[in-house]
Amino acid sequence: MTLLKKPYVLFLLLLMVLAVGGDSFAPNDPFQTHIDQRLSPPSVDYLFGTDELGRCMFSRLIYSVRISLGLAASILVICLVTGTCIGMVSGYFGGLIDEILMRATDMIMALPSFIVAMVLIGALGAGLGNMIFVFALTGWTRYARLTRSLVINIRNENYVVTARLTGLQSFYILRKYILPAIVRPLIVLGTLGMGMMILMTSSMSFLGLGITEPTPDWGAMLSNGTTYIRTAAYLAIFPGILICLTVLSFNLLGEELKGEKK
C-alpha cells in the first residue's frame, strides 16, 4: 500500500470525503448571503473570505467539490463504459462491424470536442444534465480506440482461441476473458482522463456555459473571481489552486498506476 503514502493520493481521498460529506463539513451555509460582509478578506469566521454577496468562500469550495468532481466523474464513467463497449465489439468481431464503428469514431474524433460542446450547450441551455450529455457525446472516442487495440492483441491469445473452440458465447468471452485482461490500462487512461475532464468542465463553467449560479462550481467561481481580481484576488486564487491541485493529483496518480505495471 505504498500508494497511500503519496501526498496526492491523500489529497484525492480528502476530496472524496468532502464530496461525500459535502455541506456537513462546511463551517457556514454556502448559499447564505451576508450583504454587510461582502468581499471581506480571509478571517477566522470566513477562512477564505467572502464573495461579492457575502457568501463564505470556504464553505462554497467544500460544497462545490461534490458538484465539480461528480460532474467530471459521471461524464468519465459514461465515456469509459460506452468507449469500452464499442471498442470491445469492434476489436473482437472485426470485419464490417469494426469498419463501421471505427469510421464513426474517426468522424467524432475529427470534431473539435470543446467547440461542439459549446455549440450544443448554446442550443440546449446550460445545466448539469446537458453538460454530461455534450461531453459524453465526444469523450468516449479515445477509450474506444484504446480498447479496440488492446482487444485485438488479446483476441489471438492462446486462451481466447481455446475458449472459442470450447463453444463459449462471444459475449461471455468478452466479459470473462477479454475485459479482465484490458481493465488495467483502461483504469490508467481513465485516471488521466479525470484530470482532463475536470479542466474541460471547469472551462465550460468559466465561460458561463456550464453550471450556473447559485450552484457553486470551481470554474464558475474562478470566473466570478476574475471580476474582483484587483480588489479581492483570493476569490479567484482559491478555486484556481483547487483546480490545479486536483488535476495535478489525478495526473500523478495516473502516471503512478501506469508505471506500477512494469
Add this chain to the structure above:
Amino acid sequence: MKKKSVILDVEKLFVCFHTPDGLVRAVRGISFRVEKGEVFAIAGESGAGKSVICRSIVNRLEASASISGKIRFDGHRMLELEENALRKIYAREIAVLPQHATALNPLLTIGEHLSETFRAHFPELKKREIRERSIHLLDTFGFRDPAGIFRTHPYQLSGGMKQRALLSLAYCCDPVLVIADEPTKGLDPVLKDELLETLLEIKATRDTAMVLITHDLKVAHRLADRIGIIYKGRFMEKGPCRQVLEKGAHPYTSMLINAMPENGMAADEDMSLPATAPDEKNGCPFQGRCHRGRGETPHLYEAKNINSNHTVWCKYADS
C-alpha cells in the same frame, strides 16, 4: 472388419492462402477417414500443413484461406456450417486439445473453466451437479485432490498438471472426436511420458476418436492406430501405424525415422539440398530430396497400394 462407423471423412482437401508474396498452397488434396474410437496420426516436418488440416476440420481458418474439398463429421458438413452451429459442436462433439498450457485463462480457476464449458453445452445442469461432474472428471484424470484442484488457478499448477487440466477440459463433454495439435510439444521427457500414459489410458477407457498432429514419431507409434505421413501438403504414405513406421515404404518416412533423436538425428544426407522442392503441379513433391529420384526427370505423384489399407505415394515402392 469394416464394421466400425466413420466419424470423420476428409475428402480431397485443398487449402490455399493468399499472401502478399503470392499463393501459398498449404494442403493439396488430402483425404482420410477416422473411425469411431480410432487414433489417426498426421506426422510430418514443420510447414508440411499439419496444423492447417487440423484447423480446417474445426473450420477455424483465417479469412485469407480458400478451401475446397469436403469434411464430413458425424453428418455435418463442417466447412459449410455457420458460427452458431459450430459453437454447439465444439467441445460437445469435436474437442480441441490445445498444445500449450497458456490455453488456460490465467484469471479463472480450473473449476470455472470446466463449469463454463458445462454451462455452455448443458444449460439445464444445476450448479451443484456441474461441480460434482467437474470434480469427478478431475478425479478420473488422475488428480489426487480434485476438489482442491477445482479451486486453484492455473498459475498454482505445474506444467504437467496444467496439461492434464487441459486434457480434462477437452474430454469434459465426452466428445466424439478430439483433435490434438501436437500435445507433447514443449514438454520435457518425463512430462511427455506421463502425458502419453494418460492418453493411452483414455484411449483404452473411452471410445473417443482422435486426430493426433505430431512430429514425434515415438508418440505416434505408441498412440496411433493409423498414420499419415505428409510432406508439402500431400500424403507420402498412409496406413496402419506399426506397418508404416516399422516397414516404411517411402524414402521420406525412413528419413523422418532416421531424424529421430534416438536414431542419432541423422537428417537429410545432403544438407545442401533446397528444402523446397520445385512445385511441379502433379509431380512428386519429394523428388528433389529423394535419394533415388533426385537426378531423374520429374515423375508423377501417384499412389501405389502395398496392401488394402497401406498406400504409398512413391514411384519406386514395390507394390
